[in-house]
Amino acid sequence: MRLQDRLQQNKKEGKALLATNFYNFETLSAVLIAAKNTGSDIILQVSESSIKYMGLGVAKALARSAAHQYGVKAWLHLDHGQDVTLVKKCIDAGYDSVMIDASEKPFEENVKITSQIVQYAKGSATNVEAELGYISKLGQDQKMIYTQPNEAHAFVQDTGVNALAIAVGSAHGFYKETPQLQIDLVQEINTVTSAALVLHGSSGIPDDQLQEAIKNGITKINLATEIKNVFMTSLQKEFLRSDDIDLRKVFPKATLQATSLIEDKLRTINFLKTVNFS
Ligand SMILES: [Zn+2]
Numbered sequence: 622m623r624l625q626d627r628l629q630q631n632k633k634e635g636k637a638l639l640a641t642n643f644y645n646f647e648t649l650s651a652v653l654i655a656a657k658n659t660g661s662d663i664i665l666q667v668s669e670s671s672i673k674y675m676g677l678g679v680a681k682a683l684a685r686s687a688a689h690q691y692g693v694k695a696w697l698h699l700d701h702g703q704d705v706t707l708v709k710k711c712i713d714a715g716y717d718s719v720m721i722d723a724s725e726k727p728f729e730e731n732v733k734i735t736s737q738i739v740q741y742a743k744g745s746a747t748n749v750e751a752e753l754g755y756i757s758k759l760g761q762d763q764k765m766i767y768t769q770p771n772e773a774h775a776f777v778q779d780t781g782v783n784a785l786a787i788a789v790g791s792a793h794g795f796y797k798e799t800p801q802l803q804i805d806l807v808q809e810i811n812t813v814t815s816a817a818l819v820l821h822g823s824s825g826i827p828d829d830q831l832q833e834a835i836k837n838g839i840t841k842i843n844l845a846t847e848i849k850n851v852f853m854t855s856l857q858k859e860f861l862r863s864d865d866i867d868l869r870k871v872f873p874k875a876t877l878q879a880t881s882l883i884e885d886k887l888r889t890i891n892f893l894k895t896v897n898f899s
Pocket residue numbers: 701793821822843
């Protein structure tokens with residue numbers, strides 16, 4: 622099933638898929654083991670910098686063969702594509718999904734750039750995600766410019782985009798204070814747009830808020846920062862504890878920690894875990 626079809630199905634059923642970034646074999650296997658252990662389908666994401674690091678073809682081959690090896694249904698997605706040329710290359714290479722992120726540009730320009738990618742993807746099976754509103758990026762000031770329902774409606778109609786990342790109170794990176802997702806806004810945007818809604822910056826959002834957001838129209842939840850943090854923190858501890866140079870013995874300890882984090886997130890997103898709604 623194409624990702625855009627699955628996301629539309631999620632929109633109807635009030636369900637969501639987890640989309641996690643991977644950076645190397647270790648983080649990739651952490652994601653896939655977690656998906657397998659919880660019986661979840663998953664979206665594997667690479668950012669532009671991860672493509673620069675691994676190479677576009679290696680990232681794709683790694684994701685595809687690892688998903689096959691672990692027996693997990695997975696879609697491959699380019700996260701936050703800002704370079705139009707690279708986004709087109711991913712479409713040409715058969716990525717299941719791409720994000721064109723022109724959210725920092727004025728509305729009209731965002732429409733223009735996004736439309737260009739939607740047109741380019743026509744005739745391919747690739748899902749196209751865009752962003753509207755302002756979700757602060759890592760290291761940026763965590764100010765909020767919420768996505769407006771009327772703008773979301775116009776944006777989706779003008780571009781024909783499949784999926785839309787919206788700004789409803791989340792941010793990339795760690796939060797300075799507990800975030801408060803605007804659930805009413807999620808619901809309102811979901812009602813006025815045909816696109817499948819995406820939530821970025823889920824690291825640190827309380828479980829009850831994530832579940833409420835899914836019930837009200839979020840179909841894809843992105844997770845990146847927490848994975849990097851758990852993996853690297855665990856590795857740093859391991860280096861202090863041991864001077865073993867066999868990386869095949871050292872890395873799996875960090876992989877295990879990342880797996881446990883992702884499993885926990887999947888249990889929340891798949892409603893396998895009951896949380897108290899306050
Ligand atoms: Zn993001």
